[in-house]
Amino acid sequence: MRRLSQPGALTAALNWYRAGRPDGAIGVIDVPTLYVWSTDDSAFGPAAAQETERWVKGPYRFETLQGVSHWMPEEAPEPLSHLLLDHLRAHGEYSNRSENAVVDPQER
Numbered sequence: 001m002r003r004l005s006q007p008g009a010l011t012a013a014l015n016w017y018r019a020g021r022p023d024g025a026i027g028v029i030d031v032p033t034l035y036v037w038s039t040d041d042s043a044f045g046p047a048a049a050q051e052t053e054r055w056v057k058g059p060y061r062f063e064t065l066q067g068v069s070h071w072m073p074e075e076a077p078e079p080l081s082h083l084l085l086d087h088l089r090a091h092g093e094y095s096n097r098s099e100n101a102v103v104d105p106q107e108r
Contacts, residue, residue: 032091
């Protein structure tokens with residue numbers, strides 16, 4: 001609360017969320033998607049988390065972190081990192097290359 005009460009801090013924080021709201025319909029998502037939800041999340045309940053799957057037509061994986069709040073990167077960095085790395089290895093743009101390969105920016 002101390003940080004958010006500094007001049008401009010609350011407006012900046014709210015603007016971050018406002019900027020994420022699309023002006024139009026997004027439609028279905030057709031890229032590989034990993035949704036990591038946490039059981040103690042006070043921002044997203046289980047219904048919102050579980051209903052997301054119906055908007056994804058690409059490969060979809062739903063994982064739950066037990067006893068973790070909305071702030072997963074701070075509270076459970078290792079389990080979250082393992083899930084993200086598994087997802088990127090399975091579906092990442094460079095998943096078929098060796099882990100130590102140097103990627104030429106012109107190939108992107």
